[in-house]
Amino acid sequence: MTKKTLSFILVTILVMATILAGCGSSKDNKDNNATPGPTQTAGSKDEKVTIRIMTRTAGTSPTVAAYQGLLKNFMDENPNITVVDESLNDEAAFNNKFKTGLATGNLPEIWMNYGGESFKEYAKNVALDLQPFLDADKKWSGDFLPLLGTWQYKDVPGTFGVPTEFYSVAVYYNKEMFKKAGVEAPKTIEEIPALAEKFKAINAVPMAMGEKENFRGGHLITNLALKKYGFQKTQDLMSGTAKWNDPDMVSLLQTMKDWQDAGVFGKNIVTMDGNTATTMFFEEKSAMLFEGVWALSQMAASPIADKIGVITFPGYKDKPELKDNWFGGAGGYSVSKAATGAKQEATIKLVKYLTSVEAFQKYLKETGGGVYPVKMDVDTTAVDPITIQYMEALDTASDFKGEISEYSPITQLLDKARNEIQGMFAGNSAQKTGDAIQNFVDSNSK
Numbered sequence: 001m002t003k004k005t006l007s008f009i010l011v012t013i014l015v016m017a018t019i020l021a022g023c024g025s026s027k028d029n030k031d032n033n034a035t036p037g038p039t040q041t042a043g044s045k046d047e048k049v050t051i052r053i054m055t056r057t058a059g060t061s062p063t064v065a066a067y068q069g070l071l072k073n074f075m076d077e078n079p080n081i082t083v084v085d086e087s088l089n090d091e092a093a094f095n096n097k098f099k100t101g102l103a104t105g106n107l108p109e110i111w112m113n114y115g116g117e118s119f120k121e122y123a124k125n126v127a128l129d130l131q132p133f134l135d136a137d138k139k140w141s142g143d144f145l146p147l148l149g150t151w152q153y154k155d156v157p158g159t160f161g162v163p164t165e166f167y168s169v170a171v172y173y174n175k176e177m178f179k180k181a182g183v184e185a186p187k188t189i190e191e192i193p194a195l196a197e198k199f200k201a202i203n204a205v206p207m208a209m210g211e212k213e214n215f216r217g218g219h220l221i222t223n224l225a226l227k228k229y230g231f232q233k234t235q236d237l238m239s240g241t242a243k244w245n246d247p248d249m250v251s252l253l254q255t256m257k258d259w260q261d262a263g264v265f266g267k268n269i270v271t272m273d274g275n276t277a278t279t280m281f282f283e284e285k286s287a288m289l290f291e292g293v294w295a296l297s298q299m300a301a302s303p304i305a306d307k308i309g310v311i312t313f314p315g316y317k318d319k320p321e322l323k324d325n326w327f328g329g330a331g332g333y334s335v336s337k338a339a340t341g342a343k344q345e346a347t348i349k350l351v352k353y354l355t356s357v358e359a360f361q362k363y364l365k366e367t368g369g370g371v372y373p374v375k376m377d378v379d380t381t382a383v384d385p386i387t388i389q390y391m392e393a394l395d396t397a398s399d400f401k402g403e404i405s406e407y408s409p410i411t412q413l414l415d416k417a418r419n420e421i422q423g424m425f426a427g428n429s430a431q432k433t434g435d436a437i438q439n440f441v442d443s444n445s446k
Contacts, residue, residue: 048080048082049082050081050083053071053083053108056091066366070362070363080346081346086108107126109338109339109347110334110335110347110350112164112331112332113334115160115161115330127334128160128337128339129158129337130162130335130348130351131157143374144162145166145373145375146399147400148163150330150402151332161334162355164355166329166330166373168327168328168397169291169293170292170293170311170312171288171291172281172295172299173287173309174307174309175309177202177287178287181195181201186311186314187314189224189227189228189255189315190316192259199287200263204285205280205286206264206287207286207288207290208272208281209266211269212272212273214422215403217418217422218414218418220290221253223327224256225249225252227316227323228248228252228316233248233249237408244437246434253424253433256430257425257429266286278298293371310386312324313326325399325401326394326397328397329401329406333354335348357376361377364378371391378391408441410441410444410445412440412444
């Protein structure tokens, strides 16, 4: 492949809270950061301040080394600012430290989180509204993927975090298997059931899915809902104006069950795990794999890497305006509202530094891989072909939203919905599944 540069939308490949690293020191970046924000003090640039940051990026991996190098670069360029890295890799240790800081009023100036409904109380009470800073620097805010909604709420005005990583789910497919079966990769939901007979003729299934780890059923119903009804359906379910057992939701559940009955997923889906489904894909017994961005490195290292393509999860034929909705979510930085004056100015400067395009470009160069939550130019000779195809699939994405139940204030709903969908694949009807989920919502609502 000749060396060229393409402009893509990027997302992170790292499943855990891996942050960014290696920031450039271009003149443009310095000029952007030098502009005082809405509550910054222009005359405070020489005041010595210390700010703390707490992420999950700790240990000895190349990502950690790059992240720590980024912090060092920042301090070298800003000798008046000392950054104390309080990152912890262990999830329990991280959560405990955050809770202690919250209880004692001693939160770090910057901390990593995943936003969503569970973050709402923090947005109300301890997180700084970053919207004024985003508005003041259109270059910075304009480079992000449409992910800021992760930290936005209808009844809490503002934006309370910015993305540093991103996950999404697409469809990996075997180009040669589709050619052998005499069909094209599906462009619409309606095309999928007919694939079962086509691939049966070559002793394969369209899309093996391991539902033993039941999150995949939750991912699938979310994709269908986003493509059919948009995010509005999630909002209506959360507000109670829609129900899990209404005709709309039952029809989506029925679609999933119909696909299972048609043989789209293969046999014994409830007892099949994700590793088995992936193995079937690599052994060319399954033509597609419904999987996330985190699988890219595994795809690139597979024995069929040169046969793998990437497509978006298909949309509905009658809803073309919703086909570019993606299932995905973000992790990012929030800032403590306790940081004021020169400390706030330094904190915002670091956040912008960590999430700039220059930072992601340097990170890509230093680690030799990964995809990120911004629009930026990428040298295609430095990225494997499957990652490039994933980027191209993402290029038309208009919105990213997480699993339906993640937006519920009922914390147990995520597991309940997944368990009931697994039960549907085990034999329950779509209506019974919707009824069970809705009954749980009703019994746990105030």
